[in-house]
Amino acid sequence: LAAARIPLVAIDPPAEPGDAIRSVGTTNWLGGMTATRHLIELGHRRIAIIGGPPGLWSSRARLDGYRAALQAAGLGVDESLIRRDDFSLAGGRTQAGDLLSLPQPPTAVVAGNDGQAFGVLRALGERGLRAPDDLSVVGFDDVPVASWATPALTTVRQPLAAMAATAFRMLRPDPATTAGEPHHIELATTLVIRQSTAPPRR
Numbered sequence: 597l598a599a600a601r602i603p604l605v606a607i608d609p610p611a612e613p614g615d616a617i618r619s620v621g622t623t624n625w626l627g628g629m630t631a632t633r634h635l636i637e638l639g640h641r642r643i644a645i646i647g648g649p650p651g652l653w654s655s656r657a658r659l660d661g662y663r664a665a666l667q668a669a670g671l672g673v674d675e676s677l678i679r680r681d682d683f684s685l686a687g688g689r690t691q692a693g694d695l696l697s698l699p700q701p702p703t704a705v706v707a708g709n710d711g712q713a714f715g716v717l718r719a720l721g722e723r724g725l726r727a728p729d730d731l732s733v734v735g736f737d738d739v740p741v742a743s744w745a746t747p748a749l750t751t752v753r754q755p756l757a758a759m760a761a762t763a764f765r766m767l768r769p770d771p772a773t774t775a776g777e778p779h780h781i782e783l784a785t786t787l788v789i790r791q792s793t794a795p796p797r798r
Contacts (some may be wrong), residue, residue: 603767604618605618605761605764605766606618609621609653610652611653614654620762621781621782621783622754623774624658625660627785633668633792642700643666644660644695646705655708670740684712684715685711691712692720693722696719704793705731707735708736709736710735710741713735713792714735717745717746727792732765734792736751737754749792750789751787753785753786753787
């Protein structure tokens with residue numbers, strides 16, 4: 597594409613972008629931290645995370661944000677509560693089943709995306725459990741069906757429409773207008789609190 601002089605902007609790049617390709621992403625690290633901090637503020641101490649594939653930049657950033665929130669709160673990072681899988685319902689269901697089978701299961705889980713979070717909800721239902729009574733669940737993305745789930749899903753919202761609009765603005769072909777722009781722009785994520793999180797049961 598560069599050789600053909602075709603302008604290119606990557607949205608949510610899978611690897612940390614260099615200077616060769618312009619890109620637009622979101623504050624994945626901050627999103628992971630905010631989601632975890634929300635659960636800490638509710639009173640949770642055994643907080644698990646189901647991350648995405650380790651090769652993805654966004655997966656690593658969200659996991660790093662989770663670790664940072666625990667450390668900032670003076671809580672240790674329990675490696676037995678960290679799982680990784682595909683960004684899918686099946687991945688979330690498999691890893692949630694494993695976490696729920698621990699001798700001391702977590703009271704809350706941060707999922708790498710909403711698909712995984714739906715898998716966690718399914719794993720709970722298969723065991724006769726539900727969120728948030730037995731496990732608080734936070735997703736990531738805020739896909740439209742997140743608000744329709746039962747319970748409605750607490751999740752980190754990515755500004756997908758704004759990411760696309762920003763990428764289109766960066767596609768301007770005139771080098772004089774793009775020379776001062778950064779090669780990578782990150783848009784802010786926000787936590788949307790719904791019914792899938794609550795204080796842990798005593």
